[in-house]
Amino acid sequence: MADRADDLLIYREAVSQYLERLEDAERRRLTRSLAFQLRRSQQQRIRAQKAPDGSPWPKRKPRKDQKPASRAIRFLYRKGSGDERLVDMRSWVRKGNMLTGFDREAEGLRTFRADRIARHLPAEGGADPGPIAGAIKARKGSVRRKAQTMFTGLRTAKHMKAGSTMDEAYVEFTSRASRLARIHHFGLKDRVVPDGPETQYPQRELLGFSQADDEAAMELVYAHMEGRL
Incomplete structure (x- = not known):
């Protein structure tokens, strides 16, 4: 297990050095691809109603x-x-x-x-x-x-935006959808109807970086290194 962890660390360092050598435009293109890949995984997980660790959301x-x-x-x-x-x-x-x-x-x-x-x-x-x-x-x-299914609208590209800079890729909800997403992501209280009683919503993590996301990101970078991207 220790050898495997050491190999992974060496691999990550090699990937990091590779990214640093890329031209700015090429690095932006790669982080953009990572962002869209990450959004797809988040959409698929929300559709499956699972948390980033693979556990199912609390049932309705x-x-x-x-x-x-x-x-x-x-x-x-x-x-x-x-x-x-x-x-x-x-x-x-x-x-x-x-x-x-x-x-x-x-x-x-x-x-x-x-x-x-x-x-x-x-x-x-x-x-x-x-x-x-x-x-x-x-x-x-x-x-x-x-x-x-739950949160059909939230997982669309209209409300879930994928973005990138030269150094990072990210997925976030638009300002219009962020309030609703935050309530369910953290399991907060909200009013079902205006001026009505508050309801405690169960926590359902909408966004998160899983091990599968990590492995997919590494595979995308590896494909770029091989010239397949």
């Missing part, structure tokens, strides 16, 4: 334990891209054309435009409650839906 509470404060509503929501996704809302309020409440599919507070509701769905275990006043009818055509 069973839905039967979540008591809605108002009538539950479910609908297909048309996003700006034209795709549609399932929304399952609890503790919601409506102000004008906007619906705000806790979306259990996204596990967070969300706001939706009523005129973008494509189709209303029955609440789980109940009859179809009918449309919300002011909502439009479902449009014609096929409904495209993807399987929804």
